[in-house]
Amino acid sequence: MPESYIIDAVRTPVGKRGGALAGVHSADLAAHSIAALVRRTGIDAGAVDDVVLGCCDTIGSQAGDVARTAWLVAGLPDHVPGVTIDRQCGSSQQAVHFAAQGVMSGTQDLVVAGGVQNMSAIPISAAMLAGQHYGFSTPFAESPGWRARYGDQEVSQFRSAEMIAERWDISREEMERFALASHERARTAIAEGRFKDEIEPVTL
Structure with a gap:
């Protein structure tokens, strides 16, 4: 069987919501x-x-x-x-x-x-609501088959996160500490130039 290789990896900088990259198509x-x-x-x-x-x-x-x-x-x-x-x-x-x-x-x-995902231009989960103009409140609610299997329970990342936290007994405080540490490590790595070969600057 042939082998596959990742030859190179390139990305834009990560932008803040409503930040410098928000208006880029x-x-x-x-x-x-x-x-x-x-x-x-x-x-x-x-x-x-x-x-x-x-x-x-x-x-x-x-x-x-x-x-x-x-x-x-x-x-x-x-x-x-x-x-x-x-x-x-x-x-x-x-x-x-x-x-x-x-x-x-x-x-x-x-x-x-x-x-690719510009969440300033297209907010997260926007596609879940895009069908409302055509009579679909969500991608799931109008499906008899879906309702028969899952009822009308919420389908979202928020509910999924709650279910995961409940199943593995993860507290909000634990996740906040993890998220903060992750961002701090990322900022440190960027400052140390560890991503300089990966991030392609965007000139606006």
Whole structure:
């Protein structure tokens, strides 16, 4: 079986909600990283078999297959296809898995994989409410099959977090300490230049 390798990794800086990157179109954010990846690796962009991006709110600037849109916005060959996938918070990781599987199966040789999400422009879970104009209060509530199995219980990250905390007896204070430590480690790593080869600055 062929082996798959991650050749390089590029991302934009992480922006704050409503911050400097808030007004940048999602396709342009992804295109920025894709263009940098192609430039840095020196690959033949025309030899890319597929572009796979994860995105869990594919509406507005993230609709219409943002993976394909971002590739084209980056000015890259228009014969290269793209696909956007939604596995919620695991979407970008799944994109990398699918890319690896394509290479390992022998059906693909070179795949660009990653993710994009501008949560200032498209708030988290916005896609869950986007169907209300068409008579769907949520993606689940109007399904008789869903109601028969799960009733009308809340479906959200908040409820999921509560269920996880209850099952494994995790306190809010423990999670707050963990979250703070995670952010502190990230800020320290950035200040020490540990991500300098990964973060591609965005000039506005």
